[in-house]
Amino acid sequence: MWGYDMTLRAVLIGAQTFGLTGVHTDVEVMHKVLGKHGFTDIRAHVEKEASYGGITKALRELCRDTRRGDGVVVYFSGHGSLRGDLQYLVPFDFDESTPADFRGFLAAELTAVVRVLTRITSNVTCVLDCCHSGGAVREAAGEPGRWRLKSVAPADVAHDDGLARAAALARRNAPLVPHVVRLAACQQHGSAFEAEVRPGAGRQGVFTAALAGVLDTPAARQVPWSALITRVRDRVKQQHMLQWPDAGGPSGRLPFSLEERSEPERLPLVRRDGRFVVPGGALFGLHRQDSVRMVFPHDDPWREPTDREPGEREDTTVRATVDTMEGGDAVLRTEPEAGPGTDAASDAPAGEASLPAGLFTAELPPGSYALPLRVHDRRFVYVDGDGTLADALRRRLADCPRLAGAHDGQLFATVLLRNGTATVLNRDALPFREPLQANPSQISRITGLLEDLARGDRVRALCAPEGPARLAAEAECRFEIEAPANSGIWRPMARVGELLYEGDRYRVTVTNHSDEPLYFWVLGVGLSGRTALVTNDQPGGYRIEPHGASHRTTRTTKPIRITWPGDVPRLGPRRETVHLLVGDRTMDLNVLTSVGPRRSADVTDPALMPLLHEVWEAFRDQTLEGGDQFHYRVHTVQADALPRPRETGARIR
Secondary structure: OOOOOOOEEEEEEEOOOOOOOOHHHHHHHHHHHHHHOOOOEEEEEEHHHHOHHHHHHHHHHHHHHOOOOOEEEEEEEOOEEEEOOEEEEOOOOHHHOEOOEOOOEEHHHHHHHHHHHHHHOOEEEEEEEOOOOOOOOOEOOOOOOOOEEOEOOOOOOOOHHHHHHHHHHOOOOOOOOOOEEEEEOOOOOOOOEEEOOOOOOOOEEHHHHHHHHHHOOHHHHHOOHHHHHHHHHHHHHHOOOOOOOEEEOOOOEOOOOOOEOOOOOOEEOEEEOOEEEEOOOOOOOOOOOOEEEEEEOOOOOOOOOOOOOOOOOOOEEEEEEEEEEEOOEEEEEEOOOOOOOOOOOOOOOOOOOOOOHHHHOOOOOOOOEEEEEEOOOOEEEEEEOOOHHHHHHHHHHHOOOOEEEOOOOOEEEEEEEEOOEEEEEOOOOOEOOOOEEOOHHHHHHHHHHHHHHHHHHHHHOOOOOOHHHEOOOOEEEEEEEEOOOOOOOEEEOOOEEEEEEEOOEEEEEEEEOOOOOEEEEEEEEOOOOOEEEOOOOOOOOEEEOOOOOOOOOEEEOOOEEEOOOOOOOOOOOEEEEEEEEEEOOOOOOHHHOOOOOOOOOOEOOOOOOOHHHHHHHOOOOOOOOOOOOOOEEEEEEEEEEEEEEOOOOOOOO
16 A cells, blocks of 8 residues: 555653543544554553653654654644743643753654654654643633633743743754644634543543544545544534634645545535535635535444444535625525425425435534535636547546636637647646646546646635625735845835745735734745645634734744746746735635645745644634634735746846
């Protein structure tokens, strides 16, 4: 399966402290699930082995024993804390801390360990079931005794030594840590909980229970993290917990591997006021009268099968049309399915009479999503060639929801079939990528490339909406480029016509001038046509606190470097687009990014923070999914990238 001699290794750490009672169960459950996924070296550390020294030793030994090509998991269950800028996990012996011996395991120390691991193997997954909301351990309001917060910040624990260690580990220009899939239990400054997730089963981490349940399904091995995390999130939501689990880093990978597969374009789906809604549908290219297919899974591992359901049931699918746009959200109207059993006289909305009754509840089956079938915003492709391959490619284009065959007009791309190769050309007749082989077995690869490029072209055209979807709140946005290169001197970027050279760096700053919290994302459509969520360490958005708050009212990304991908001919200039999107609630924008295998990226490391921030800032702020309408604005830089470094002393425009 893997193609090389490798071992799957895991270190599972469970620090059951300050009132938690389900941590050991978390470790046992993860041990069992990872064993089913082929892990043969699983090292569990609880009680005294989860002390500060025990955690340090366990991770040092993992680094020592890991070999090139191995798959590695680092898992922690317990309390997490944040004191000012000091972020740390809470080991078993945390309460033995002294001013000269702080026993919190710093995020910076975790960063250093993971950096070592990624130098050995690219297959690293970090799972944290904890939070750092900064409050003392307490019962959650509303239902005493059921929920328990997994965060703690004891005021009487001295942390002088922790501050000194953090300062010593900080490196101004430390390289980013790539290749790490980050699975987080909750949002930044939010809360992770443990609870009795099943009657009589005892407490355990709500996130761990949901994650283990999803991974224990037969389909899990063939579904990427980005899709699995939506099912985890839905299961957590069904426990009535205000958590937002997320997957950062290269979340398009299949679990515990480096493999990435092209997946259908899964759009989020919620039930709101008795209607099916695609939140953020405008961002995903939906408009009135577009068609989608809603998919309702039936593989909930927590549901016991009945005698009438001896095996795994197939998913239910229902066709729907975008009826209206409310804010940036698409409200769907289901279409009647042909055949017997359709009751046109039903009191249900048009076309919904034949749907299973359970789909009218407020909570959809975990992992429900929508697939675009036919959209108004299609990209036209001309196939320049003759013969059976050209005809087959034209037929395949007719089945793609965002593509259409054409001979003239506003062409998006041309597929040139010559001498056994297929070259996809852009509007300027420049090849998007290096040529592909032209034979029947490559049709899916060619259309997959076209769909990926069409997604990028659609994202490139994003602009601020007018009308109800427009964000009214005020935010100041600033794009800057470093000039001269590596000088630390930054100047404003031109919004149109800026020339970018290989090796240039830019950054984005957002300041919230409104009285409400806002979220922002940076989307890049690179010179290769690929789309990247540059803020991929927080797919749900970076939170910016309201004007007048004590912290985080302004946030600046780490510098993003322009590189020329190895599979793009060095011909130019090429268009480089940077979108800063500001919205009023969290939204997972991973669906906008390029899918399938990537040989290189359009930025050196798409993540904006070193793992020191990436791991911890995956714990993002709480919002209720499926609440108010989504409103947003888009701020854009349209630049031209050249395939050479900026000359020393060259005049800056």
